[in-house]
Amino acid sequence: MRDSAFSPAHPALAAQRVRVPVNAPATLFVVVDTEEEFDWSAPFSRQSTSVTAMRHIGRAQRLFDRFSIVPTYVVDYPVASQPEGVVPLAEFAAVIGNLRAARFARDGAWRTTAAFGALDELRHTHIPLALMHELVRWDRQFDWTHRFYHSNNWVAIAARHCFDELLLTADPIEFAIGTNFVFETGFTNLQFVALSALARDAGDPMFETMVKSIQTDEARHAQIGRAVLEILVKSDREYAQRLVDKWFWRTWHLFSVLTGFSMDYLTPLSARRASFKEFIEEWILSQFLEVIDAYGLARPWYWDTFTTSLDHYHHMVYASAYTYRTTVWFDFVVPGPQERAWLAQKYPASWPALAPVWERIDAGWRESDPDLDFAAHGSAIVTFCDMCQFVLSEGTPARNSAQTLVRGDRKYIFCSEPCRWIFESEPERYAGHRDVVKRVLAGEAPGNLAAILTQYFGLTQETWGRDVQRGNYDWLVRPAKPRPILPGAAEAPDERRP
C-alpha cells in the first residue's frame, strides 16, 4: 500500500491495516478527507492552496466527540512533517547574521544585499511557523516546528552548536563564506529546487510552494558568497581555504542527516527520483568543485574521508536514530525488501555492510510483539561527537573513525578527523561545551532513558518518535507462538498474521 501511487507520500501517514474480529457487529468508520479550497468546475490550479475552511473543523470534531466517534483525518501535507519543518528558529538566527553583515560588511553592495537577506530570513522564520501551526490539531508532533529549537533535545543541541556559531557569533566575513557561500550556494539553493520538485511529484503543493518561495531568496543570498570569497582569496588565501574546509564539513553533516533521511528512507519508493548520493554528486559537488577551482582553492583536505562519508554517514545515522527513535519528535520506517534492493543498487560500496544492521533490527521486531516499540529499541546511552554533536557514526560498520584528544584535564572524542581538526583549530571556542552524556555525568540531566525523554528532551508519549507501522510490516514474518488452550474453551480463529 505504501508504494502505491495513491498512498500518502510520508510513511508516517501511510495506511495501516485495521483488524476487525470476524463476528464483530457493524462498525461506522468516519474518514474526513481534508483538502485545500478550489473550484471543482475550474481547471486545476497550483495557486489554490488556501485552507481557511479548516479553521472550522473544530465544530465537526465537537460533534464527533458528543457521539464518541474518533474520525480518521486524511491530511494532504505529507512532506511537511519531515525534519525540514523544524528549522524556522535557525532562520531567525540567520536574521541576526545578516543584520551584522548589513552593519559591518566592507562594501555598500554587500551591506544592502545583507539587509534584504535579513528581511528574507525573517520571512523564512514566519512561513513554516504559520503553516505548521494549523496542523498541530491533527498531530502534536507538528508543535515541534516551534518547540524544537527551544528544547534540549540532542538534535536541537547539535543544530544550535552549528547555527549559533555560524549565524550569531561569526563576523561578516566568516558569515559570508560559511552561510552565503558554502551553505546557501553549495547546499540550500539548489537543494530547494530539488525538494520543491519532489514535493510537487508527491502531490504536496503547500510544501512545494513554501520551499520554492524560500529558494528564490536563497539565490539572492548566494550572490554575496562568491563575491566575498573572490576578494578574500586575493587577500588571504589560507584563511579562505580554512573557512571553506570548516564549513563544508559542518554543513555536510547537517545536510546528510536532514536530506539523506528524507531522500533515501522517508520518501516512498514510488516517488524517489534519485538517491541522496546521486543528488549530492550531480547538484552539489559538481558546481561546488567548479567554483572553488575557479577561485584557485583546493578541495578540502579530507576529501577521501568525505567520499567514504557520502556512501555511509546518513545510513549509519539513520539506523542509529531508528534504534533510538523515541529520542526525537518524528516517526521512522524500517526499509522493506524492495527499498533495501533499491539501496543496494544505489550504494553498492556500502550497503552490503549496512544490510546486516537492518537484519538485526528485523530480528528485534520478529522476536517481539507488534506495537511494543521499546522491545525493538536501544537502551544503552549513546556517545556524541564533541564537535558536530551527532552520534559517533562516521566511518563504516567495520571501522568506526572516532578520534580522541586530551586537553587539560578533559578528554574529548570526535566522530572523524575533520571534526577533530575543526576543534583543534579553535579549541577555546569549543572546549567548554558539554554534550548530553556529559550533562548526565555532571548531574544536569537524568540518566535513565524514560526520564531524559520526558524531563530533559521535552517529549511525551504522544510526540516522541515511533516506528511508523508499529512493527506491523507485511513482509516481516513472525513465528507462530503456542497459544494456551483453556479447558472447555472453543478454539477461536487466529486473526494474527503468521
Ligand SMILES: [Fe+2]
Ligand atoms: Fe533562510
Ligand SMILES: [Fe+2]
Ligand atoms: Fe538564506
Ligand SMILES: [Zn+2]
Ligand atoms: Zn563530528
